[in-house]
Amino acid sequence: MSRNDWFEPSRPIRVEGGIRARSRRGSIGEQWWSRRFIDILERVCDRGRLSRGRSYARSGQVLDLEIAPGLVTARVQGSRRTPYKVGIEIAAYDADRWRALAGALAAQALYRAKLLAGEMPAEIEDVFHRCDLPLFPDERELDMDCSCPDWGFPCKHLSAVLYVLAEAFDDDPFLVLAWRGMGKDALLGALRETGGGEEPAPARPGLFDVTDTPFTERMADFYEPGASPARLRDRTALPVAPPDLLLRTLDPPPLTARKIPILDLLRPAYQAFAESDDA
Template sequence: MSGTGWFEPSRPIRVEGGIRARSTRGSIGERWWSRRFVDILERVCDKGRLGRGRSYARSGQVLGLEIGPGLVTARVQGSRRTPYRVRVGIAAYDAGQWRDLTVALAAQALYRAKLLAGEMPPEIEAVFRGCGLPLFPDQRGLDMDCSCPDWGFPCKHLSAVLYVLAEAFDDDPFLVLAWRGMARDALLAALREAGGGAADDAGGAGGPGLFDVADTPFADRLADFYEPGVSPARLRERTGLPGTPPDLLLRALDPPPLAARRVPIPDLLRPAYQTLAESDDA
């Protein structure tokens, strides 16, 4: 963006077929991952331009949003006849980094199951941090540019695109990961492979399944049928099972159709469950 200090008139040219934000008032972003993204933006960006960007997003001024590895592109109709070109870039992780992330995610059975079911577990941020890779960018991790002459950063056109992007994340959480360089289908295939695959679970061609047990006649097992499969000495050497997450019930049950300030109830209750678990351990 140029530094001329020129500002376009406040009334943009109305367009048909633009991407109109569903939110008509208050904050934009309904799910925890989109709210996380918006909260970061609203902490680091100019509040005035973010406000004008929300108005642009709600008026349908954003055209042709495209999300790819490391880059979001869009056009935004302002007061000039030609729409402005907007780009928002972040670091897309390479194959080696995604291999580490996939292994870390697959190692957590519950997170793997949620992702395979199309859900984004809140703990995924901790998995990314454990690999030294942030899931969401801060202002320094965003490479933003707009063809408009407004020297403010981000301008209202960029802000509008960021809010529309947050609602796109609402619709499909895997777009967050696609922006970081891993498409949904590729990630799910990698998780299935790391966990043995759907064919394994069903006892298919991928290998022995969960319920594949050798069919040995009972007469051949009379001598050792009641013996443990592992010696008592080996059992004593084994470590204990990992503790149950305090918010397991919140994860397992369907969330109620309620929200407070557009934040889902389970996200509000999760810290309380954690506190109760810590007090119980004390």
């Protein structure tokens, strides 16, 4: 085997049906979580290989991508006939750690509500840090491997997979958590069960609450009110708003009449309208 066989020519074999990055120019990653991931990579990885990796990602050279707890695997088509195998490992948290994380997330009503609605709150990273468990891997934790002969860190094939992974995070932020060991359905189930440790407030009977009774048993008194007229009249008095409240809240127009500001002329009129209403 000649020495040149260890180095791949610059042009990869074009493929059909690969995973093609949506971003055609500039940075890859639209949401805060994918940008956070990319920022870490671009801070620690070789910029030249990352640039070539973006070109690979945009041309669809990544053939497939699988995300499992602690491991991302992919195949990337280079210039050789056999695609290269890529693996990216991080620490996946065990059940006890995820139990603590789910409890910490559920304790924050806003975070819990956003996650149950399918959103990723930006403060979730702080919750992970308070549990001494990072959400995103740093350069020391990432264990990356590619079957190509390039010893650079990372090679262009790894870089392409990292960028495609970032766009997968764009589409589904729960993949970030699945990589750490907790799938979306399992996490949402844990959040529903935990409920933030809050007891539901006891239900208070409403003014118009009535017992549901079949119509055939209510024909005689169907049109009678469910509450007495006395209860309907018993209402707490609302505070009286000043008649010129609207004038106070709006910006004064730059108008005068005989050098008198227009608001000073309108206030007596509003007061007169209020008094005539009360009469």
